[in-house]
């Protein structure tokens with residue numbers, strides 16, 4: 001399990017329904033993954049990624065139910081969001097925004113200067129989400145999604161510009 005994201009951070013996050021992902025969360029995570037993506041990751045794929053030292057994986061829960069999950073990795077001054085999905089039926093309740101704010105606070109805590117991610121050109125809900133969270137498209141990535149033969153966008157949130165503001 002990745003531990004590179006501890007830093008005593010959860011002292012500040014006691015009330016948040018967000019906690020680190022554990023292998024027991026995988027059935028719920030896979031349900032969301034399979035309902036959300038055309039080429040879903042497998043359980044084995046999730047486990048491999050969760051073991052990486054520079055990867056942080058989190059779930060958003062209500063009771064015992066996993067409502068969302070997100071992964072990000074850290075590389076020098078960059079934090080990269082690898083994956084984020086919310087359970088259908090619980091969307092448009094601000095859960096993804098809350099996950100992004102959490103990732104942002106953690107990135108700041110690690111002194112990251114920016115958060116990056118890639119998103120499919122056609123994924124309008126994600127574009128609107130990231131735009132609302134302060135991300136800006138900086139590059140078109142031609143044929144980035146080979147399975148769907150689709151372009152992607154690189155999106156960036158600069159943290160240095162807003163370092164003084166509470167996320």
Ligand SMILES: CC(C)(COP(=O)(O)OP(=O)(O)OC[C@H]1O[C@@H](n2cnc3c(N)ncnc32)[C@H](O)[C@@H]1OP(=O)(O)O)[C@@H](O)C(=O)NCCC(=O)NCCS
Pocket residue numbers: 036037083084085086087090091092093094095096097098118119120123124125126128129130132
């Ligand atoms: C994209 C996704 C993560 C958004 O999750 P969510 O919890 O529904 O998003 P939020 O409720 O936090 O939405 C925050 C804002 O994003 C925008 N937004 C999100 N989904 C939207 C939609 N379907 N239509 C229009 N705007 C949307 C809105 O501005 C929204 O604010 P509002 O509800 O006050 O208008 C979710 O639709 C999902 O899991 N999709 C499948 C997986 C995916 O595409 N992940 C992103 C990969 S890059």
